[in-house]
Amino acid sequence: MSPLLQVKNVTKKYGGLTANNAISFDVAENEILSVIGPNGAGKSTLFKMIASFTPTTSGEVIYRGERISNLKPHIVARKGVVRTFQETTIFKSMTVHESVVVAQHLRAKASLAGYFWGSKTAKEDVAAFGKYADELLEFLGMWDIRNEQASNLPQGSLRALGIAIGLATDPKVLLLDEPFAGMNHDETMNMVDLVRSVRDERDVTVMLVEHDMPAVMNISDRIVVLNFGEKIAEGTPSEIQNNEKVIEAYLGSVDDEIGM
Amino acid sequence: MLGFNLKQLTGVGIFLFMIFIGVPFAIGVTGRWDFYFTLTSVALLAIASAGVWLTFYIGRINIGQGAFALIGAYVSAILVVKVGWSFWISLPAAGLFAAVVAILIGLPILRLRGVYFAMITLVLTQVVTLTALALPITNGARGISNIPLPSGISLFGIPILPDFVAMESTKLAFYYTACIIMLLTYAALYRLVNSRLGHLCRSMQQNEELASSIGVNISYIRIVIFAISSFFGGLGGAMFGSIAQSVYPSSFQVADSVNFMLNCFLGGLGYVFGPMLGTLVLYFGWDLLFEFGKYQMLIYSTILIIIIRFLPNGLLSIRFSKGGDK
Ligand SMILES: Nc1ncnc2c1ncn2[C@@H]1O[C@H](COP(=O)(O)OP(=O)(O)OP(=O)(O)O)[C@@H](O)[C@H]1O
Ligand SMILES: [Mg+2]
Numbered sequence: 172m173s174p175l176l177q178v179k180n181v182t183k184k185y186g187g188l189t190a191n192n193a194i195s196f197d198v199a200e201n202e203i204l205s206v207i208g209p210n211g212a213g214k215s216t217l218f219k220m221i222a223s224f225t226p227t228t229s230g231e232v233i234y235r236g237e238r239i240s241n242l243k244p245h246i247v248a249r250k251g252v253v254r255t256f257q258e259t260t261i262f263k264s265m266t267v268h269e270s271v272v273v274a275q276h277l278r279a280k281a282s283l284a285g286y287f288w289g290s291k292t293a294k295e296d297v298a299a300f301g302k303y304a305d306e307l308l309e310f311l312g313m314w315d316i317r318n319e320q321a322s323n324l325p326q327g328s329l330r331a332l333g334i335a336i337g338l339a340t341d342p343k344v345l346l347l348d349e350p351f352a353g354m355n356h357d358e359t360m361n362m363v364d365l366v367r368s369v370r371d372e373r374d375v376t377v378m379l380v381e382h383d384m385p386a387v388m389n390i391s392d393r394i395v396v397l398n399f400g401e402k403i404a405e406g407t408p409s410e411i412q413n414n415e416k417v418i419e420a421y422l423g424s425v426d427d428e429i430g431m
Numbered sequence: 432m433l434g435f436n437l438k439q440l441t442g443v444g445i446f447l448f449m450i451f452i453g454v455p456f457a458i459g460v461t462g463r464w465d466f467y468f469t470l471t472s473v474a475l476l477a478i479a480s481a482g483v484w485l486t487f488y489i490g491r492i493n494i495g496q497g498a499f500a501l502i503g504a505y506v507s508a509i510l511v512v513k514v515g516w517s518f519w520i521s522l523p524a525a526g527l528f529a530a531v532v533a534i535l536i537g538l539p540i541l542r543l544r545g546v547y548f549a550m551i552t553l554v555l556t557q558v559v560t561l562t563a564l565a566l567p568i569t570n571g572a573r574g575i576s577n578i579p580l581p582s583g584i585s586l587f588g589i590p591i592l593p594d595f596v597a598m599e600s601t602k603l604a605f606y607y608t609a610c611i612i613m614l615l616t617y618a619a620l621y622r623l624v625n626s627r628l629g630h631l632c633r634s635m636q637q638n639e640e641l642a643s644s645i646g647v648n649i650s651y652i653r654i655v656i657f658a659i660s661s662f663f664g665g666l667g668g669a670m671f672g673s674i675a676q677s678v679y680p681s682s683f684q685v686a687d688s689v690n691f692m693l694n695c696f697l698g699g700l701g702y703v704f705g706p707m708l709g710t711l712v713l714y715f716g717w718d719l720l721f722e723f724g725k726y727q728m729l730i731y732s733t734i735l736i737i738i739i740r741f742l743p744n745g746l747l748s749i750r751f752s753k754g755g756d757k
Contacts, residue, residue, distance in 0.1 A: 286627040
């Protein structure tokens, strides 16, 4: 079976700086693949190119046999490849529930004019969005905070909200940029389980960037390691943990960061 | 259809009674017939302000509505005077023309945000004024005067729209027409804001990157909104020209564009009906301060600054708690 998503020779240059240099790897359907590497390695840049938030300098990203790089973000999202953000990125003055409702707009059956005139289909859509939002928030354990204004949420819940918004679009591939940042150990483990059940129960292929090594080793089927814009390794968690180059890259930056 | 609850329905009912029966009655009793012109102007300016409010709703500061009002006024005047169309058909045509111009201008400039977008819109009014001075069809500085009053329209012999020439009081007729168009504008605006398009606008206003990550075609929605906004501007401007029975390059100036924006600020950016109230208060406020002579501007601006300082969410925030009536 051909891979769901292929990163092919992708390069990104910012002026003289090469943030990604000829990166290639495949992502299989329904796997959880992590991209790790020291700060500034080019992980977020890679995700932005996959989601077409920034064009590639050269190379391409293929999803189900179709090029999705160098398009527009909303077009790629419509195809089912959706990213979350490393920085806290939310709809500040919406409640959690409202955010999850608005994020479902791609599922709308009625046209914008249909909504304006209040057509029957539009009313059915609105009811369905509300119901699905309830369901999703329940599933994510966010039911209690559904009516909170997003700007009032603590850091941990903000991350969860970012993921909820991404999930509400009904993605096929979800790119999570540091989903566990700012969470304590328990919250992280909770979220690890959640991401896994997103994959298992909702058939979502997950790619994630994370610095929390225990979590990465726990959750990933496979790992791609970047360092200074180069892919230095790819393999299962145990292969990566024993890879000379990886250990060197991490020891070269901060001792023990890989936390084995 | 509008989805009002009982309390809102009562409010709307009182409001309708006031403008259609209360005001004409009060004017009849006091004999202040000049108020018809003032209130008609308020209604028309409120239509244009509604458009500005809508561009605020996608996070863009629009100081260019005067340009579209001027375009609307000229298009209607030319269609009526030179082409011989009925005013009632020239009215939507003026709105549509303004919307098309907005699409052409919007394509390049709507990518800009914040102060950059605001600065560009600020010059638009001047650009249209200069264009009107230069083009042969707009008659340069002489403008287009002696625009005939709107004639009636009838379908199968049944009068659909009134013939203003045959009316005893054109003032009252214009007042009613302006009020009806204003009400339709705000009903449409209310509906739009509370439908999916409005929700997408809100998502863009709060975070464009996140909006595009969930699949919102932000450049398309920006264009659609700017076109609707300018449609309202063109509509208001066309009505204005018809009442004044003339259009000049200076009929709408940069100061008018600034006022349209201030109306929105003053009424409240969070409330659909904010610009309507803002227009009323600003227009009357200015008039009431007339007796202060050369201090008029000083007092006026001081009051404005105080209001914006202490009521950053606009006048309507007094009545509604934050995030309330939308
Ligand atoms: N828009 C940009 N313009 C110029 N340089 C950029 C831009 N975005 C990223 N870079 C540079 O590209 C390199 C890779 O950045 P990137 O954000 O992808 O790293 P990262 O692996 O996500 O790091 P972190 O773990 O700190 O999030 C860095 O040196 C960064 O400074
Ligand atoms: Mg990053």
